[in-house]
Structure formats: structure tokens, C-alpha cells
Amino acid sequence: MKTSLNILSKRLFNRALYLVLVFEMASGSIDHKVPDETISPLIEATSIRGPYFDKTASKNITALVGHTAYLNCRVRNLGNRTVSWVRHRGIHLLTVGRYTYTSDQRFQAIHSPQTEDWTLQIRYPQIRDSGYYECQVGTTPPIGHAMVLTVVEPITTIIGGPDMFINKGSTMNLTCIIKHSPEPPPLIYWTHDSKEINYDSVRGGVSVITEKGEVTTSYLLVQRATNTDSGKYTCHPSNANPHTVVVHVLNGEHPAAMQKGSKLSLKSSLSLLSVCLVLFIST
Numbered sequence: 001m002k003t004s005l006n007i008l009s010k011r012l013f014n015r016a017l018y019l020v021l022v023f024e025m026a027s028g029s030i031d032h033k034v035p036d037e038t039i040s041p042l043i044e045a046t047s048i049r050g051p052y053f054d055k056t057a058s059k060n061i062t063a064l065v066g067h068t069a070y071l072n073c074r075v076r077n078l079g080n081r082t083v084s085w086v087r088h089r090g091i092h093l094l095t096v097g098r099y100t101y102t103s104d105q106r107f108q109a110i111h112s113p114q115t116e117d118w119t120l121q122i123r124y125p126q127i128r129d130s131g132y133y134e135c136q137v138g139t140t141p142p143i144g145h146a147m148v149l150t151v152v153e154p155i156t157t158i159i160g161g162p163d164m165f166i167n168k169g170s171t172m173n174l175t176c177i178i179k180h181s182p183e184p185p186p187l188i189y190w191t192h193d194s195k196e197i198n199y200d201s202v203r204g205g206v207s208v209i210t211e212k213g214e215v216t217t218s219y220l221l222v223q224r225a226t227n228t229d230s231g232k233y234t235c236h237p238s239n240a241n242p243h244t245v246v247v248h249v250l251n252g253e254h255p256a257a258m259q260k261g262s263k264l265s266l267k268s269s270l271s272l273l274s275v276c277l278v279l280f281i282s283t
């Protein structure tokens with residue numbers, strides 16, 4: 001029994017190798033003379049009869065370091081064939097069916113019987129896990145679909161943290177910057193003391209401006225800050241780690257008073273000037 005399993009896995013492994021070779025030929029890393037026109041009718045003919053990949057549901061993935069990644073493979077007309085996952089680097093057979101073949105237990109194949117999805121789950125992905133992964137079906141000859149996993153580590157920061165002090169009545173301007181993001185975050189939301197900020201609240205004067213690009217910046221503006229605006233503010237990009245700052249609204253001088261104060265000091269320097277002038281004239 002054990003030997004037959006061994007033979008089976010060896011056979012699967014050989015198939016995996018074969019597929020990698022086929023893939024390399026197709027991607028052009030190995031010279032081959034077969035023009036594409038002769039290959040495609042062949043592929044089409046097999047896909048009508050047997051299993052084929054739903055490529056729109058089996059795409060390249062960008063994952064965050066440490067956040068479980070899922071590479072999906074949707075196989076139609078699978079029948080009783082086995083789906084395996086192979087990593088191109090080092091040509092590693094990772095999973096066979098739902099069985100994890102590699103000793104690296106971070107890899108696991110997930111399949112629900114009602115679905116056509118065979119998902120490779122990678123727990124605690126690291127940057128070195130980036131590369132080509134291939135979903136293979138044990139037909140004769142075997143077929144495979146390769147996908148790229150890119151593991152990245154974006155950095156989120158809020159300028160001026162971890163503690164920020166602003167005067168009551170002034171405008172709070174929090175600037176959140178997201179760097180090394182594989183693509184601009186599709187969504188950035190802000191929370192105040194763990195509650196999502198509502199830009200249409202009765203409080204008013206709260207707005208957000210987001211500039212997406214290689215570096216994405218989100219400005220949270222809160223006008224006429226009051227004591228209730230104090231607390232923890234967190235910027236949550238949908239594809240990067242959140243970042244938190246603590247804002248302290250100070251009961252210091254009211255800006256109106258400060259304005260009055262500056263007018264006063266202007267007045268007093270004017271009077272000082274006139275005193276000087278008077279002194280100058282009188283001497």
C-alpha cells in the first residue's frame with residue numbers, strides 16, 4: 001500500500017516536472033519550434049472533452065507579508081481527476097488533492113465539494129514565497145495553469161505621530177501615507193476611537209482627500225476641533241497595515257483670542273512706535 005502510494009506520488013511528481021517543462025516552453029524560456037497556431041486547436045479540443053481552467057477565477061495574487069494568501073484555481077469538468085499545486089522555484093510539489101505533500105505545513109489545499117475551486121492557502125507568507133505557482137490536473141497528458149504570487153510589505157504612516165497636539169478650534173489635518181503598496185489601496189477608511197468616521201454626520205466639517213499613486217496620501221481634515229475630537233485616529237488602507245496616532249485637543253488659547261492677542265500686540269507696538277516718535281520729535 002505504502003509502495004503504491006509512493007509510486008503514485010512519484011508519478012504525480014513526474015507529471016509535475018513535465019508540466020513545468022511544458023510551461024517553460026510556452027513562456028519561451030526554453031527554445032521550441034512549435035508555432036502557437038498548432039498548439040491552440042489542440043488545447044481547445046481537450047478543453048471540450050476534459051477538464052479546463054477558468055482563468056478569470058484563477059489569477060495572479062499580491063499578498064501582504066504575514067497575511068494568509070489564497071491562490072485560487074477553478075477547474076471545470078474535473079471529473080474524478082486530482083488537482084495538485086506545484087511551486088516552480090525548486091519544483092516543489094506542495095499539495096495533491098487535499099493532502100499537503102510538502103513538509104512546509106503553511107501550505108494547504110482548500111476545496112469545498114460543491115465548488116470547482118481548489119485554493120492554495122499559504123499561511124504567514126514571506127517575501128521569499130513570491131514566484132510562480134502552478135495548479136495542475138492529472139489528465140493524460142496533464143494540464144497546468146501558472147499564477148504569480150507576489151508578497152509585499154507596504155508601510156503606512158501618519159505624519160506627526162504617535163502623539164499630536166492641536167488647539168481647540170483649529171483644523172486637525174492628519175496625513176496618512178502608504179508606501180510600497182503593490183497598487184494604490186482601493187479603499188482607505190479612517191476610524192476615531194475604533195468607530196468608522198462618518199463624513200455626513202451632524203458634526204460637519206469632517207472631510208477626507210485621497211491622492212492615489214505610487215505613494216498614496218489620505219488627508220483627514222476636521223475643522224473647529226473640540227475636546228470630543230481627541231482620541232485615537234487610525235488610517236486603514238484596504239491592502240496595508242493600519243496606523244494609529246493619538247490626538248490631544250488642547251484647551252489652550254482659542255484662535256479667536258489668539259487673533260485678538262495678535263491685534264493687541266500690533267496695537268501696542270504701534271503705540272510703542274508713536275512713543276518713540278514722540279520722544280524723537282521732542283528731543
Ligand SMILES: *[C@@H]1O[C@H](CO)[C@@H](O)[C@H](O)[C@H]1NC(C)=O
Pocket residue numbers: 059060147148
Ligand atoms: C501574471 O504575472 C505574470 C508575470 O508578471 C504575467 O506574465 C502574466 O501575464 C500575469 N497574468 C495575468 C492574468 O495577469
Ligand SMILES: *[C@@H]1O[C@H](CO)[C@@H](O)[C@H](O)[C@H]1NC(C)=O
Pocket residue numbers: 080081
Ligand atoms: C475516473 O472515472 C472513470 C469513469 O468515469 C474511470 O474509468 C477511471 O478509471 C477513473 N479514474 C480514476 C483515476 O479514478
Ligand SMILES: *[C@@H]1O[C@H](CO)[C@@H](O)[C@H](O)[C@H]1NC(C)=O
Pocket residue numbers: 159173174175219221
Ligand atoms: C495638511 O497637511 C499637509 C502636510 O502634512 C499639507 O500638504 C496639506 O496642504 C494640508 N491640508 C490642509 C487643507 O491644510
